[in-house]
Amino acid sequence: MKNKIGVLVMSYGTPENMEGIESYYTHIRRGNKPTEEQLKELTDRYEAIVGGVFPLRENTDRQVRTLQDTLNVDPRSADLEFVCYQGLKHAAPYIEDGVEQMVQDGIKEAFGIVLAPHYSTMSVGSYVKRAQAKADELGLQISFVESYHMHPKLIEAFADRVSAKLNQFEEAGADRDSVRVLFSAHSLPERILSVGDPYQEQLLETSKAVAERAGVKKWQFTWQSAGRTAEPWLGPDILDTLQTLNKEEQVEDVLVAPVGFVSDHLEVLYDLDIEAKSIAKEMDMRLERIDSLNSDPLYMEALSDSVITLIGL
Ligand SMILES: CC1=C(CCC(=O)O)c2cc3nc(cc4[nH]c(cc5[nH]c(cc1n2)c(C)c5CCC(=O)O)c(CCC(=O)O)c4C)C(CCC(=O)O)=C3C
Numbered sequence: 001m002k003n004k005i006g007v008l009v010m011s012y013g014t015p016e017n018m019e020g021i022e023s024y025y026t027h028i029r030r031g032n033k034p035t036e037e038q039l040k041e042l043t044d045r046y047e048a049i050v051g052g053v054f055p056l057r058e059n060t061d062r063q064v065r066t067l068q069d070t071l072n073v074d075p076r077s078a079d080l081e082f083v084c085y086q087g088l089k090h091a092a093p094y095i096e097d098g099v100e101q102m103v104q105d106g107i108k109e110a111f112g113i114v115l116a117p118h119y120s121t122m123s124v125g126s127y128v129k130r131a132q133a134k135a136d137e138l139g140l141q142i143s144f145v146e147s148y149h150m151h152p153k154l155i156e157a158f159a160d161r162v163s164a165k166l167n168q169f170e171e172a173g174a175d176r177d178s179v180r181v182l183f184s185a186h187s188l189p190e191r192i193l194s195v196g197d198p199y200q201e202q203l204l205e206t207s208k209a210v211a212e213r214a215g216v217k218k219w220q221f222t223w224q225s226a227g228r229t230a231e232p233w234l235g236p237d238i239l240d241t242l243q244t245l246n247k248e249e250q251v252e253d254v255l256v257a258p259v260g261f262v263s264d265h266l267e268v269l270y271d272l273d274i275e276a277k278s279i280a281k282e283m284d285m286r287l288e289r290i291d292s293l294n295s296d297p298l299y300m301e302a303l304s305d306s307v308i309t310l311i312g313l
């Protein structure tokens with residue numbers, strides 16, 4: 001019999017349906033129910049992207065299934081059988097549920113990876129902490145891939161998508177080299193910088209590598225999706241960046257590459273496709289976005305290879 005290895009695949013989590021939004025939001029707010037106004041605002045955003053049907057969860061399910069298949073066809077893992085478990089930060093199955101399920105299934109050796117390439121204490125760090133605590137409690141041996149933001153296959157997957165969209169700009173008559181490429185990621189509170197968090201640096205490294213590989217002439221990095229709290233968040237925000245580009249540089253064509261996200265979810269489908277697009281339209285700018293990686297084979301191989309490398313096979 002092959003030795004079974006558990007892989008905990010973690011991500012932020014998304015509600016399962018419209019009715020699930022309130023409890024999901026309450027969990028994000030550490031048990032505090034959102035006000036009616038806050039709930040309506042979030043519900044409206046989900047409504048705008050999915051019209052009541054949630055494709056987002058299926059998307060994650062598919063990523064986890066595909067990663068398991070990718071791990072198991074790797075020749076380096078011929079003596080092993082990988083079993084992937086989902087662990088979500090703010091929805092069931094929670095991170096702790098995933099760890100518990102592994103133990104129930106008799107897994108003795110486990111690894112964890114997050115569906116987000118860049119390390120931050122507030123994102124990946126918090127997922128890892130929760131998984132480690134549960135594993136310690138249950139006596140399970142587990143170690144983690146903390147980031148894979150420079151994995152060559154990740155860079156290649158993003159660069160392919162950037163090139164594909166630049167080709168489309170060209171076909172539509174634009175000058176490829178005059179398209180401004182905006183790399184973006186989820187903003188975090190500014191205070192992460194004072195604790196030496198690598199998030200920003202890793203994002204810049206990914207952006208630079210993707211730009212080089214795709215032969216991008218003009219690019220810059222900008223934040224998106226900042227929280228609506230009193231404390232300062234990292235900026236500039238993409239909406240401000242678009243205005244600056246329009247006013248100060250008369251940029252007409254913009255391609256957004258949200259390299260901090262790997263799948264189609266709210267930040268991409270709403271914050272970029274609806275909100276940023278409408279601001280751009282008001283200014284007569286053309287804004288396009290690269291396709292999300294989702295279950296892209298190169299992305300799956302980047303994840304799979306990161307796990308297999310961590311194991312030391
Ligand atoms: C760094 C980061 C990532 C990327 C890395 C990673 O993927 O881990 C990410 C991803 C995601 N964030 C998501 C959703 C939300 N995040 C919120 C709020 C917050 N996000 C934060 C950070 C991040 N979030 C933070 C610091 C907050 C403030 C509250 C808190 O400290 O937690 C809120 C509350 C309302 C609002 O502020 O909009 C929602 C609804 C969804 C799923 C969307 C869907 O269903 O498609 C995804 C993939």
Ligand SMILES: [Fe+2]
Pocket residue numbers: 012186
């Ligand atoms: Fe978030």
